[in-house]
Amino acid sequence: MRTRPLKVALLGCGVVGSEVARIMTTHAEDLTARIGAPVELAGVAVRRPSKVREGIDPSLITTDATALVKRGDIDVIVEVIGGIEPARTLITTAFEHGASVVSANKALIAQDGAALHAAAVEHGRDLYYEAAVAGAIPLIRPLRESLAGDKVNRVLGIVNGTTNFILDAMDTTGAGYQEALDEATALGYAEADPTADVEGFDAAAKAAILAGIAFHTRVRLDDVYREGMTEVTAADFASAKRMGCTIKLLAICERAADGESVTARVHPAMIPLSHPLASVRGAYNAVFVEAEAAGQLMFYGPGAGGSPTASAVLGDLVAVCRNKLAESTGPGDSAYTQLPVSSMGAVVTRFHISLDVADKPGVLAQVATVFSEHGVSIDTVRQTGKDGEASLVVVTHRAPDAALTGTVDALRKLDTVRGVASIMRVEGE
Incomplete structure (x- = not known):
C-alpha cells in the first residue's frame, strides 16, 4: 500500500463541506483501506474564516481559493460552493494544476458540463459529480x-x-x-x-x-x-x-x-x-x-441534506483517488449521439383541464367542438353547476402538447368559458 497520502482540498465548508471533512476524519482508516492509500485534508477554502469549524485544523482554512487550487500538490479538489462563478474558473484551474475534481454543483454541470469535461480530458483528469443529482441516491x-x-x-x-x-x-x-x-x-x-x-x-x-x-x-x-x-x-x-x-x-x-x-x-x-x-x-x-x-x-x-450529499461526494472521492493511484481516469463525457432536443410542443401526453364555464345548454358541445377542431380526443368529462356558473373538467387522450396549447387558446376565446382554472399533464400510465 502506498504510504504517501493523497491530498484533498475542499472548496466550501458549509453543510455539505463540513460533513465531508468530518467523514474523512472519522472514517480515515476505512477510506485508506478502500482506496489503497491514505487521504489527507490539505486545505479548506471558505468565505468567512472567523467561523468556528469543529474538527478542522484552523491552519487549513484559507479565503484564497485560487491559490489553493494552484498549489500543484493537491490530488483532488472537492467543490461544494455551488453557483457558476467562481466555481467554473476554480475547477478549470484545478485541472490545469494537476488535480481531479469532485463536484456537487448541479447548476454548473447542467450549464457547462461539456466544456468542463473537455478541460478534464485535455489535462488527463477526472470530473465526477454524483452528488449533483438526488443526493445520496446512486444514480x-x-x-x-x-x-x-x-x-x-x-x-x-x-x-x-x-x-x-x-x-x-x-x-x-x-x-x-x-x-x-x-x-x-x-x-x-x-x-x-x-x-x-x-x-x-x-x-x-x-x-x-x-x-x-x-x-x-x-x-x-x-x-x-x-x-x-x-x-x-x-x-x-x-x-x-x-x-x-x-x-x-x-x-x-x-x-x-x-x-x-x-x-x-x-x-x-x-x-x-x-x-x-x-x-x-x-x-x-x-x-x-x-x-x-x-x-x-x-x-x-x-435527495438532499449534509450527510446524504456528503455520502455521494465521498463515493466519488474514493473512485477518483483509486483512478489516481492507477494512473488512469474514469468514464468521462459520452455525447456521441448528438441528438437534437425537441421543443415541448412535440411531447405527447394526456391532459387534465379544468374550465369555469357558463351553466347553460350547449356549452359542453361548444367545448367538445374546440377539442375536435384541434385534433385532441376527449377521454372523460365531468361537469358541476350552480347559480349560472359551472366547472367543467376534461381529461384527454394522448395528444401533442402543441395541440393542447392551441385548444386552450381557442377555449379562452369562447364567450361561454369564463376562465381556464387549471391545466395539468397526466403521466405514468
Whole structure:
C-alpha cells in the first residue's frame, strides 16, 4: 500500500463541506483501506474564516481559493460552493494544476458540463459529480456505467425534496400551497427564498444532467422545459384523487419513439396511485428508469441534506483517488449521439383541464367542438353547476402538447368559458 497520502482540498465548508471533512476524519482508516492509500485534508477554502469549524485544523482554512487550487500538490479538489462563478474558473484551474475534481454543483454541470469535461480530458483528469443529482441516491454512476451497454428510453423522477414535501403535505392534509410551504420552511426543508425549488429551476438542472448521461447527447439547462408548482391547488388534488392519482413535480427525460430526438422537461403532473413514484413521501427523491434490456428500475432515497450529499461526494472521492493511484481516469463525457432536443410542443401526453364555464345548454358541445377542431380526443368529462356558473373538467387522450396549447387558446376565446382554472399533464400510465 502506498504510504504517501493523497491530498484533498475542499472548496466550501458549509453543510455539505463540513460533513465531508468530518467523514474523512472519522472514517480515515476505512477510506485508506478502500482506496489503497491514505487521504489527507490539505486545505479548506471558505468565505468567512472567523467561523468556528469543529474538527478542522484552523491552519487549513484559507479565503484564497485560487491559490489553493494552484498549489500543484493537491490530488483532488472537492467543490461544494455551488453557483457558476467562481466555481467554473476554480475547477478549470484545478485541472490545469494537476488535480481531479469532485463536484456537487448541479447548476454548473447542467450549464457547462461539456466544456468542463473537455478541460478534464485535455489535462488527463477526472470530473465526477454524483452528488449533483438526488443526493445520496446512486444514480449517475449506474446510468453511465451499469447501464452503459443498454439503451435508456426514459427517465422520470422526483428530484427535489422540498417540492415533494410540499405536494405530499397538500395531498395528505388537504393544506393549500402557502400553508404547506410555510410548514416546509419551519421544518428546514425549504429555503427562506424557495424560488429555485418551487419554480423548478433546481429540478431542471438535474433533468439536463440526467438526459445528457442517459441519452449520450448534449442537453443544457436552457433545453429543459420548466414549469413551477406554485399554482397547484387543493382543487387539483381533489380532481387527482377522483381519477385515482396524486400530483408530483416530475423531471421527465424521454427519447422519441423514432429514436431521432430527445426531450427534457420539469412540471407538476398527475400520476396514478399505482405508479411507484406516487408513494414517495416527504422530502425523499426517487427516479424511475426505463431501459430496453434492463426494463424498469427504481432508485429511491434521501435527495438532499449534509450527510446524504456528503455520502455521494465521498463515493466519488474514493473512485477518483483509486483512478489516481492507477494512473488512469474514469468514464468521462459520452455525447456521441448528438441528438437534437425537441421543443415541448412535440411531447405527447394526456391532459387534465379544468374550465369555469357558463351553466347553460350547449356549452359542453361548444367545448367538445374546440377539442375536435384541434385534433385532441376527449377521454372523460365531468361537469358541476350552480347559480349560472359551472366547472367543467376534461381529461384527454394522448395528444401533442402543441395541440393542447392551441385548444386552450381557442377555449379562452369562447364567450361561454369564463376562465381556464387549471391545466395539468397526466403521466405514468
